[in-house]
Amino acid sequence: MALLLAGCGDDGGSGSSDDPIVVGISLPLTGDFSEPGKGVQRGYEAWAKITNDNGGLLGRQVELKILDDQSNADRVVADYEQLIGKDNVDIVVGPFSTRLVVPAARVAEEYGMLFVEPAGAAKEVFAQGFKNLFYAAPAVADDHYNHLAEYLLALPPGQRPTTVAYAAMDDPFAQGTAYGLKAKLEAGGVRTVVDEVYPPNTTDFGTIAAKIAASKADMVVGGSQYQDGVNLIVALQQLDYQPKLAAFSTAPTSPEFAAAIGNKTEGILAPTGYTQKASYPSNVEFVQKYTAQFGSPPEEDEANAYTTGQVVAAAVSAVGCAEQGECQQKLVDWIRGNKVETVVGPLTWDATGKPQGAHMIQQWVGGQIQIVLPTEAKEVDVVYPKPAW
Numbered sequence: 001m002a003l004l005l006a007g008c009g010d011d012g013g014s015g016s017s018d019d020p021i022v023v024g025i026s027l028p029l030t031g032d033f034s035e036p037g038k039g040v041q042r043g044y045e046a047w048a049k050i051t052n053d054n055g056g057l058l059g060r061q062v063e064l065k066i067l068d069d070q071s072n073a074d075r076v077v078a079d080y081e082q083l084i085g086k087d088n089v090d091i092v093v094g095p096f097s098t099r100l101v102v103p104a105a106r107v108a109e110e111y112g113m114l115f116v117e118p119a120g121a122a123k124e125v126f127a128q129g130f131k132n133l134f135y136a137a138p139a140v141a142d143d144h145y146n147h148l149a150e151y152l153l154a155l156p157p158g159q160r161p162t163t164v165a166y167a168a169m170d171d172p173f174a175q176g177t178a179y180g181l182k183a184k185l186e187a188g189g190v191r192t193v194v195d196e197v198y199p200p201n202t203t204d205f206g207t208i209a210a211k212i213a214a215s216k217a218d219m220v221v222g223g224s225q226y227q228d229g230v231n232l233i234v235a236l237q238q239l240d241y242q243p244k245l246a247a248f249s250t251a252p253t254s255p256e257f258a259a260a261i262g263n264k265t266e267g268i269l270a271p272t273g274y275t276q277k278a279s280y281p282s283n284v285e286f287v288q289k290y291t292a293q294f295g296s297p298p299e300e301d302e303a304n305a306y307t308t309g310q311v312v313a314a315a316v317s318a319v320g321c322a323e324q325g326e327c328q329q330k331l332v333d334w335i336r337g338n339k340v341e342t343v344v345g346p347l348t349w350d351a352t353g354k355p356q357g358a359h360m361i362q363q364w365v366g367g368q369i370q371i372v373l374p375t376e377a378k379e380v381d382v383v384y385p386k387p388a389w
Helices: 034-053 072-084 096-111 125-128 145-156 174-187 206-215 228-240 280-294 298-318 327-336
Strands: 002-005 021-027 062-068 091-093 114-115 133-135 163-168 191-197 218-223 245-248 269-271 340-342 345-347 361-366 368-373
Touching: 021 034, 021 072, 021 298, 034 062, 062 072, 072 091, 072 096, 091 096, 096 114, 096 125, 096 133, 096 174, 114 298, 125 133, 125 174, 133 228, 145 174, 145 361, 145 368, 163 174, 163 206, 163 361, 174 191, 174 218, 191 206, 206 218, 206 228, 218 228, 228 245, 269 368, 280 298, 298 327, 298 340
Parallel strands: 021 062, 021 091, 114 133, 163 191, 163 218, 218 245, 245 269
Antiparallel strands: 002 062, 269 361, 340 345, 361 368
């Protein structure tokens, strides 16, 4: 499946001042990662539309060419081979999920293409030796829960949790978020009593939930995407397991989350690199125009894709080119040496493409998800222990 979002401009050979700048993308629009994949698609589409409405890049309109990789690593490789080698797109940007980002980035590197990506946050992405990759978010997966770990370990000994149960999808990002927190809490003396890893296609969480409930862990941490996080919470609710704290990556930030778990959200935590309320000038425009385009405000997946576009646009505008060949290295060099203002704040990167920031922590309080950490960004205080669900 190929989806085109084209602006005004004549058809013709790449490089003409009247031709669009074609951005090639492979996304998991079907398969295991289709839910967040569609969110990333909306973020890219919003970026293209807002960019085009503001006059495009280098005076040219932006056109997206999107292929469906079906959440399959082999397919994503074939897609980027086609986009770069056959379709001769000007720019490529990344898919959703570390499992797809790594093989896609290898293709981009082989062709000498800049590769800015919205969702490859696991540490293995930055251990590959990629020279052209940049992750367009505030922090990598292992660091998503840094503020929460600091908060919990600073509590008086009689108040902090002493035992934690972990359940993580067999996925580098999902495990990275959970195990980044696990490493920090264990180093602070908090004991792990359950450590379960499950396949991405798992739908029945009865056995895992039973182990967690039986452990009576003070805290449960889910290294989750969306549906698996929902299914695990529902299974824990059915067993009347009541932890003092519950944290799940990704799932609690989705707009469908509350209804999916019976609106029993109070006290559930999640890391986030984005808030709709951020006052960055480009975010004010993004929220307003995204909402007008899609009928609801953007979430984190959409924001990360939009941020990816902003990073590319900043480089293209600064360097003055966007085609394959020598231009790509100029774009890479510019990003490596500059700060980019985005809807998630200013971004800079180290030599591996790893962003140099930290995620905020959100919590469901009073029926809505709000920032609770760090202190300087909080909207409300942390609720601990959490109410029963």
